[in-house]
């Protein structure tokens with residue numbers, strides 16, 4: 001919902017405000033580059049004005065809806081509002097509120113939220129809120145009985161008076177928050193095409209880290225459908241990051257999985273995890289990434305008991321980040337739906353097929369090392385060196 005004639009998007013960020021001015025300036029620049037890339041990728045007309053405190057997108061009335069959606073897909077954005085731009089003259093602001101009320105307010109309670117960054121104008125925020133409220137009231141009172149509710153309104157008329165102009169808006173659409181993508185160092189994200197790992201990758205991207213996606217080809221235990229699903233989820237994630245390279249490193253793991261299935265029983269899944277982590281670490285060294293990201297959560301699978309995570313994590317020196325560590329499955333599924341990576345296809349492939357009948361939930365390192373192939377970690381390093389790049 002936006003006032004007639006709205007052709008600007010106000011973009012608000014959050015965590016950037018906790019930074020020093022120098023860091024904040026840098027991060028706002030990164031954010032603006034990402035906004036430009038999102039607009040270009042989606043063929044949305046618009047220019048990003050690099051206001052250092054609050055960026056703006058100047059677009060057209062026809063494209064303001066899409067431009068707002070694009071802004072709320074940018075990491076670092078807390079909210080965005082499609083807005084009408086008018087002068088700082090009070091009469092003009094009241095006219096805009098009148099028009100907006102006639103067009104968009106058709107019942108329920110309303111409030112006017114007026115702010116004034118420009119202290120030179122001859123009215124206060126309180127004046128504006130009061131007179132703006134009167135204007136809204138007068139605009140609709142012939143149609144229905146308006147109601148004011150400053151605490152929990154159905155419609156909020158936002159007014160922001162800046163140095164040279166005023167923005168009038170009706171909606172604050174939520175963005176992901178976090179930090180602009182590219183403002184932190186990259187991490188290798190182990191992506192399997194299941195529900196969890198794409199959400200974990202999204203979460204680390206949300207904190208500003210670009211991902212280097214890695215998929216371990218499980219040979220006969222994976223298959224074309226499994227790989228295709230992993231690639232598709234990375235492609236979906238790349239829509240949030242059109243100016244970042246999201247080609248997937250496909251790490252050959254088929255022979256090692258065959259070997260583990262032949263030679264190991266109980267601890268097989270744990271050694272497979274160790275293979276994943278060491279391969280991801282080797283890849284990280286190759287591409288200058290500084291962490292490994294997985295979709296694991298405490299207790300979600302037998303390989304993910306706290307004890308097992310503790311044992312398997314020792315296959316890598318690099319930190320293994322698990323953004324979903326404490327999250328419930330329902331909550332992860334809801335987020336996957338929201339960000340568009342959810343898939344309800346239930347192909348019987350991937351790690352599930354490698355799982356033995358009897359699983360290990362309380363692993364200890366020494367016995368595991370005794371049972372697993374001596375060259376497991378060398379195999380992982382070799383596999384990472386032989387990984388090929390696939391466009392998702």
Ligand SMILES: Nc1ncnc2c1ncn2[C@@H]1O[C@H](COP(=O)(O)OP(=O)(O)OP(=O)(O)O)[C@@H](O)[C@H]1O
Nearest residue numbers: 190191192194195196197215216294295296350351
């Ligand atoms: N074939 C694979 N390639 C890359 N990473 C993988 C692969 N299989 C599993 N992983 C990583 O290990 C984590 C735990 O594996 P798990 O068996 O729970 O995966 P899944 O259930 O197939 O997929 P997801 O965790 O994405 O729902 C995944 O979240 C992912 O980070």
